[in-house]
Amino acid sequence: MRTIRSRTAAAATAVVLAGLSLTACESDSDAASGAQSAARPESGAPSQPGGGAGGTGKADGEGSGSGSGSSSGQGASSGQGKGGGKTGGGAGANQGAGSGSSGACTGANVKVVVSKVKRPINHLLLTITNSGSRACDAYSAPLLGFDDDQSVTRIIEDSKPQSVVTVAPGRSAYAAIQLSGEPGGDTHGRTAQRLSVHFAPRNGSGSVGTPAKLTLPANTHKDDNAAVTYWQSSASDALTY
Template identity: 60%
Template sequence: MRSNLIRTTTLAATALLAAFSLTACGSETGSSESAKAGAAAPAAHQAVKQSPPPAATAAPEEKTTDTGGTSKDTAAPPARSDGKNTPDATKRTGSGSATKPDRTPVTCDGGNTRTAVTTVSRPLNHLLLTLTNTGDRPCYAYYAPALRFDDAQAAFPVLDDSKPQAVVTLDPGHSAYAAIGLTGEPGAGPSPREATRLQVHFSARSGEGSTGTPVSLTLPSDTYWDDNGFVTYWQTEMADALTY
């Protein structure tokens, strides 16, 4: 009977130990699973926290403003200028003064002058050409005007004795004069013929041919001319022209 009691006690102890062993295993298993779950949770939280924001994947070009309030583009530095082509630099040219108008003389012609033809009482059978500078620059009245009456083929003769000592220069608004002797001595050539139009051409600086724009004038009524007439060189004074 004692033997049965020992045996029963041994079995009970064995069963108790087994129960403790199962409890310990369950505790260790639960603790292990909990530990794994606890370790995984911070990792998942950390992954979400470190993900870049959507804006970071397509950030716009950055611009900053310095302390002076000037906007700077970090993508490209501002262009440099030596100041030669800026509007302000242009205005400062010539010590800041306004550009002076060009006063270089040009050749007088029909584009920058006004020409008029009039009758005179003395000398007889004479006309007077008046050339006035209408431009804004001085002009040179070279030599004598080249004249053609109506449809004449040849230019009217020029009186060489009337050549002035210097080229006539006309400032804007000023005038030069040339006299036209319509006929020569009576009976010295063909009979005078009537004319209604006068073409005036302007001599070139070289003295060869004409230059610029010619003008066409209406002659006074009862104007007659012949091949023995003449025209003078341009003169600065009306009286000088009419002495021939």
């Protein structure tokens, strides 16, 4: 009887141990399965909506920042270019205002006088004096007509100055008139009484403004070789020719 009970007890113990072993195995299997499940979100993080939104947000932020910087840079460049253009224009305008030039000198803003000179012989001196409140520019040379001449008096091209003569208020410009050229041949010499003075425009075509009408000094004798210089800033420069 004792032997049977011992075997029965041993069998019961074996059953209990087998059950415990099975339970332990199931626990180990569940633990492993749980560990793998917990790890899946980490391995799949890049494909999660939150992660995707974060990635897109970063890309958008970088794109926006880069675009803004580029746009701002271009805007600054454009602004500087425009500003530079405006500044250049402003400077030009200020220079013009500073000089106070009212344009070409004409009979309306200058007083014109013609006079005899001792040297050189057969010369007259034409003087214009600015009677206005702003400077004027004496362009080219005076356009002269003696009495009823049908053409203007020849201009001495060698007398052309390096720049236009600007005449400030109260100041003068000068031109010398050669009454005759080299002697010889029939030059149709005669005594002239009147002189008309027209003024050249900036573009050098035709005349501009009011002409001056002058009475020549007594016994002014001129011929077809008469000529006039460009306007000069001094009488001595004009009478060099």
